[in-house]
Amino acid sequence: MLLDHIPFTPDPDAIVCQLGLDPASDLVEEVATLVQRAAPVARPRALFREAFVTARGEETVTIDGITFTSRVLRANLDGVERVFPYVATCGPEFDSVLQGSDDEFLRFALDCIKEAALWKAMLALSEHLEAQYGLTKKSAMNPGSGDADVWPISQQTALFALLGDVQGQTGVILTETFLMHPNKTVSGIYFPTEVEFVTCQLCHRQDCRNRRAPFDEHLWQRQQIASIQ
Numbered sequence: 476m477l478l479d480h481i482p483f484t485p486d487p488d489a490i491v492c493q494l495g496l497d498p499a500s501d502l503v504e505e506v507a508t509l510v511q512r513a514a515p516v517a518r519p520r521a522l523f524r525e526a527f528v529t530a531r532g533e534e535t536v537t538i539d540g541i542t543f544t545s546r547v548l549r550a551n552l553d554g555v556e557r558v559f560p561y562v563a564t565c566g567p568e569f570d571s572v573l574q575g576s577d578d579e580f581l582r583f584a585l586d587c588i589k590e591a592a593l594w595k596a597m598l599a600l601s602e603h604l605e606a607q608y609g610l611t612k613k614s615a616m617n618p619g620s621g622d623a624d625v626w627p628i629s630q631q632t633a634l635f636a637l638l639g640d641v642q643g644q645t646g647v648i649l650t651e652t653f654l655m656h657p658n659k660t661v662s663g664i665y666f667p668t669e670v671e672f673v674t675c676q677l678c679h680r681q682d683c684r685n686r687r688a689p690f691d692e693h694l695w696q697r698q699q700i701a702s703i704q
Contacts, residue, residue, distance in 0.1 A: 519596035523561035617663035
């Protein structure tokens, strides 16, 4: 299912604050102009589907016939039958806003607008899953998030296959290196859980600006023990 009527109006004051600009700076006016250009093309959206676990191995889990390899994903989906794979994006329409421009500041400012659009899409998806499927207690895993072996980014290919025509429905392109374009795009699998899980808990990278939870040494050790049993 595609959620593509998600209201979003970029807030110039919020962007200025995120950029750390002095309100008296001449750059504030540039940000306001950029917001005016970006607002008409903004089209955040999210694609998801209801799917079911059909098989489990020692370090694999098969969802509607597509197999993923990750001992952490396998552990998180132990006892779970229904999951919700998804892709949420700011939308490729933002590419036209600064086409041909090499202004690094404006490109960074546009990235802030795109990030706000992405999180609006994520919020809409979360609220829809709660309202339509009763998924009030949930967590998500994302390929490539956390340490490299938690859920390898190469598994993006299988996730996109599970979702179907992702590019046709959202405009999101999966590159040969398993990155997504546009850059402000998130993919993953939502699953019901009583205990919140955040992949950041299994990531040693301390300087990540997108970190949402501290590294959990105890959880890491439990995963290592589980992998050799």
